[in-house]
Amino acid sequence: MPSQTIIEKLFQAHSPGDVSVEPGNIIWLDLDVRSARDFGGANVVKNYRTHYGDAPVADKDKTIFTFDLVVPPSNIPYANNQQICRTWAREQGVKVYDVNAGIGSHVALEEGLAYPGSTFVGTDSHLNILGAVGAFGQGMGDQDIAFTFKTGKTWFEVPPTMRVIIKGDLKPPCTARDLTLAVLGKLGSSGALGWAVEFYGPAIEALDLPGRITLASQVTEIGGIIGLIPPSREVLDFSRQRTGRDDVVEVYADAEAEYVATVEVDITDLEPLIACPPSPANVKPVREVAGRRIDSVFFGSCTNGRFEDFEAVAKVVKGKHIAPWVMATVVPATRDVFREMLRSGVLETLFDAGFIISNPGCGGCASGHLGMTGEGQVNISTSNRNFPGKQGAGDTYLTSPVTAAWCALQGEITAPEV
Amino acid sequence: MKETCVKGRLWVLTDPDGKLYDDIDTDMIFHNRYLHITDVDQMGQYALDNLEGWKDFAQRAQPGDVIMAGKNFGAGSSRQQAVDCFQALGLVAIVAESFGAIYKRNAINSGLPIVSIPDLEAKADAFSTGDELAVDFESGEVVLNGEKTFQAQPFSQVQMDIYQAGNLFAYGKMLGS
Numbered sequence: 001m002p003s004q005t006i007i008e009k010l011f012q013a014h015s016p017g018d019v020s021v022e023p024g025n026i027i028w029l030d031l032d033v034r035s036a037r038d039f040g041g042a043n044v045v046k047n048y049r050t051h052y053g054d055a056p057v058a059d060k061d062k063t064i065f066t067f068d069l070v071v072p073p074s075n076i077p078y079a080n081n082q083q084i085c086r087t088w089a090r091e092q093g094v095k096v097y098d099v100n101a102g103i104g105s106h107v108a109l110e111e112g113l114a115y116p117g118s119t120f121v122g123t124d125s126h127l128n129i130l131g132a133v134g135a136f137g138q139g140m141g142d143q144d145i146a147f148t149f150k151t152g153k154t155w156f157e158v159p160p161t162m163r164v165i166i167k168g169d170l171k172p173p174c175t176a177r178d179l180t181l182a183v184l185g186k187l188g189s190s191g192a193l194g195w196a197v198e199f200y201g202p203a204i205e206a207l208d209l210p211g212r213i214t215l216a217s218q219v220t221e222i223g224g225i226i227g228l229i230p231p232s233r234e235v236l237d238f239s240r241q242r243t244g245r246d247d248v249v250e251v252y253a254d255a256e257a258e259y260v261a262t263v264e265v266d267i268t269d270l271e272p273l274i275a276c277p278p279s280p281a282n283v284k285p286v287r288e289v290a291g292r293r294i295d296s297v298f299f300g301s302c303t304n305g306r307f308e309d310f311e312a313v314a315k316v317v318k319g320k321h322i323a324p325w326v327m328a329t330v331v332p333a334t335r336d337v338f339r340e341m342l343r344s345g346v347l348e349t350l351f352d353a354g355f356i357i358s359n360p361g362c363g364g365c366a367s368g369h370l371g372m373t374g375e376g377q378v379n380i381s382t383s384n385r386n387f388p389g390k391q392g393a394g395d396t397y398l399t400s401p402v403t404a405a406w407c408a409l410q411g412e413i414t415a416p417e418v
Numbered sequence: 419m420k421e422t423c424v425k426g427r428l429w430v431l432t433d434p435d436g437k438l439y440d441d442i443d444t445d446m447i448f449h450n451r452y453l454h455i456t457d458v459d460q461m462g463q464y465a466l467d468n469l470e471g472w473k474d475f476a477q478r479a480q481p482g483d484v485i486m487a488g489k490n491f492g493a494g495s496s497r498q499q500a501v502d503c504f505q506a507l508g509l510v511a512i513v514a515e516s517f518g519a520i521y522k523r524n525a526i527n528s529g530l531p532i533v534s535i536p537d538l539e540a541k542a543d544a545f546s547t548g549d550e551l552a553v554d555f556e557s558g559e560v561v562l563n564g565e566k567t568f569q570a571q572p573f574s575q576v577q578m579d580i581y582q583a584g585n586l587f588a589y590g591k592m593l594g595s
Contacts, residue, residue, distance in 0.1 A: 026576045043456050043498060051587040077454030125496040125520055141498035141524035147586050155576055159519075189441050190490040194519050223490055225519050279441060366450045387443045387494065389468045390450075 003256035005161035006228045007196040010136050010251050014119050023160040023260070031062075033113050033120040034148040037104050038067040040123030042081035043142035045088045048149055058152035060093040064113070066104025066122070067097065070368060071361040078368075102334030102360030103302050105129045105137065106213075110336050112243035116231045117251045121148055126302050126384065128219055128226035132212035133235050134251055136226060159196045159225045160260035161253075166201035168268035173416040175312065176211030177304060177382070177400035179203060179265075180218045181273035185283030186265050193223030195260060198230070198253060203267060209235055210306035217303040217384055221280040272415050275398035278388050286403055286415040294378045295394070296327040297408040298364040298371055299355075299401055301383035305333030307340040309382065309401040314346040316405035316416070317353040323411025329371045331358045353408075367392045380407045420582055422573075424510040424531065425552040426484040430545050434470055438542040439487050442469060443494035444521065448503050450495075461499050462506030481508025484551045488514065488539055492521025501525050511553045513560065513570065515539055526577045527586035531555055533570040541568060555581070 004012065004021070012021045014030040021027060034057075036044040057063045065085050073079035082099065089096045097107050105127050108114040116134040120127060123145055130137030140154070148154050164187075170179055197219055207215065212229050219227030231239070231250045239248050272286040299305075299313055310330065322328050330350055332338040338360050341347040351357060356371075363369040365383040373379045373394025382404050386396035397413065406416040431439040446469040448461065455461055466475040485504070491514040492500060501524045504512065511531040515538035525532045533553060535541070544566060545551075552561040558572035573581065583589035 026574070039450075039453050039495075040497065042454075046456050047587070075454075081454055081456070123496055125494060139496035139520055141496055141501065141520065141527065143498055143527045143586050144523060147527075147590055151590060157574075157576075189493065190516060193490060193516055194522075220494075223493065223519065366445075368450055368453070385443075385445075385494065387445050388470070390445050 003254035003258065005196065005253045005257040005259065006134065006198055006230070006251050007136065007161055007226065008158065009253070010117060010119070011156070011158055013117065021158050023158050025158050026155055027158060028153050029119065029156045030153050031121050031148055032118045033062055033064065033108070034145065034152070035064045035066055035104060035120070035122035036085065036145050037065065037123050038069045038071070038078060038082050038085065040142045040145070041065055041085040044123065044146045044149065045084055047143055047146035051146065052150050055150065057092050057094065057149045062152065063092070063094045063149055065089055065094065065096040066101065066107055067099045068101070068103045068361045069366070071099035071359070073099070100335065100359070102332070102337070103305065103362055105302055106305070106333040109133060110242060110334060112239065115239040115243050115248050116236065117249065121145065121154070125220055126217050129213055129217040129302055131219065131226045131228040132209065132216040133239055134228055134231045138226065159194055161196045161198055161257070162192050163259045163262040164197055164199050165262065165264045166199065166203045167264055167266040168203060168270070170203045170206070170267060170270070172418050173272060173402055174270045175400045175402055176207055176214045178270055178273050179267055180215045181275060181283045182267055182270055183215070183265055184218060184221055184275065184281045185273065187222045187263065189221065189279055189281040190223040192219065195224055197224045197227040199227060204229060205232060208308065209238060210308040213306060214303050218280065221384065272400065272403050274403065274413070275386060277386055277395045277397070280385055280398060286399065286413065290413050290415055292378060292413045294326060294380050294407055294412055296371070296373065296377060296379045297404050298329050298379065298381040298383060299404060300331030300333065301362065301365045302333065303384040304382035304401050305331060305337065307337045310341055310346050310350065311344070313401045313405040314349040316402060317409060318349050320353060320409055322354040322408040326408050326411050327356070328354060328408045329356045329358060329364055331363045332360045334360050366390060380404050380413070422556045423552060423554045425550060426482045426510045427480065428545060428547060428549045428551040429479065429483060429485045430547045431472060431485060431487045438539055440489040441493050442487055442491050444492060444497050444500040445494060447492065447500040448497060453497060453499065455499065458502045458506050461503040465503040465507055476507065479507045479509065483509050484511045484513060484553065485509060486513045486545060489516050491517050493518040496520045496524070498524050498528070501528050501530050505530055513551070513553065526580055529581050529585045531581065533558065533560070535560060535568055535570045
């Protein structure tokens with residue numbers, strides 16, 4: 001067996017034994033979990049019925065729905081689509097993580113459905129976030145997913161792997177999000193187009209799981225297939241505990257593995273960063289756009305919706321109040337996150353500071369959810385995309401939760417201080 | 419066997435600066451406010467209606483047309499509708515410098531022909547909306563107005579197999595799954 005990168009090893013373990021897993025080769029990939037959400041879910045059901053009729057799915061225990069976008073539904077078309085999925089799931093005996101559960105990719109981690117070395121697909125383009133624990137996650141269209149429901153596998157072209165080495169350590173007030181923005185600024189929107197990415201360096205090794213989630217979630221925004229982060233002890237312990245399995249092991253690259261490119265990102269002198277409209281890769285130092293008056297701030301999304309993200313916000317705003325003209329919304333990623341906020345007092349701190357606190361889900365990240373922006377509105381967000389029209393008609397800037405908290409207090413774009 | 423060479427009227431998608439449009443994301447192609455739609459026939463009317471300068475594209479496009487864009491066409495979300503809306507309009511091919519990874523899969527699985535021309539940006543001046551473009555999926559040869567020839571990447575084997583079968587489902591059934 002030639003030397004392999006992480007994704008090559010992972011694919012080798014999920015394809016027939018004699019297959020050559022090399023970049024450019026098409027393989028049939030076994031998928032441990034196949035999922036659909038409320039965007040795309042009804043289309044998956046429609047495709048399934050059209051092409052497979054009433055035939056049972058390949059494995060009902062490996063097939064799930066996660067409703068996380070319009071939750072609970074705010075309009076009839078979404079209510080209809082969720083009900084189509086629910087009814088079909090009942091007929092098939094497939095589990096639904098319903099409108100109360102939270103963001104599907106985070107539920108997958110918490111429920112131990114995705115773990116180091118596993119494969120997981122669904123209709124969420126940020127499912128590659130699962131690279132945070134060294135799992136292969138991939139967003140796919142509704143035809144692809146209907147096909148995987150029936151067959152348990154799909155074709156996949158083995159991508160080349162790029163190596164990103166982070167030099168230097170992360171120091172406050174910078175967070176994993178600033179590191180991530182530095183990577184986006186360096187690589188641009190298509191810097192890893194069609195490639196897998198592996199991240200290395202002392203700052204990566206030191207990242208906690210929420211920080212790894214933040215970084216992995218943005219690989220889509222550099223065009224990458226997935227960003228894989230070699231699991232730390234903490235990640236392995238988390239996944240073993242969540243799966244209830246001791247045999248969860250890390251997948252590491254061979255020392256002689258071949259990379260299509262190696263890029264270094266130096267964060268020695270990193271300062272707080274912000275992605276300005278119109279794209280996540282339009283990254284600037286916060287100070288360059290400081291002083292611009294803002295109207296709203298959104299905290300949450302699969303990128304920065306963990307307890308630790310809100311805890312960092314609470315530290316900034318404790319005993320203070322957001323600017324009177326600012327609307328600030330908090331959306332925890334999952335019920336687990338919400339519970340921890342409730343029990344730790346973080347929720348009360350944020351409430352007292354003037355935040356709107358919503359039920360778990362993807363709300364605030366795309367228009368159609370709560371907290372859409374109007375024309376001319378300046379919105380600060382910890383979510384992952386700021387393409388025109390994504391959250392509404394306004395202008396969205398992407399920053400770390402810490403920077404966003406400072407902005408909410410000041411009512412203008414402000415660089416955080418230590 | 420389906421035709422592996424198509425010819426159609428070209429739309430060159432240019433940005434507000436007049437350059438070949440890069441990073442056209444799926445919200446610009448098929449905005450998330452329409453994502454509840456599951457009927458493919460209903461999707462065409464919304465194609466590109468969130469792309470600056472191209473909001474009336476769906477009214478102007480004709481079956482048999484070809485579109486051209488820059489780098490990373492179809493970046494962003496996994497929504498199949500961003501492919502299906504062009505199928506609904508009857509487009510016969512999309513030519514770009516490169517495609518978003520998920521978009522590429524979705525197009526291949528739907529049997530919507532897409533081809534990349536490396537370094538298209540540098541050649542973009544040759545193409546204008548209204549030109550006639552012929553695309554040979556097998557050889558990758560792209561012929562402009564019957565005269566000038568450009569080289570695109572030909573279909574990969576799996577892309578051709580799925581295209582010939584019709585879509586991923588038909589292809590899977592041929593393989594016995």
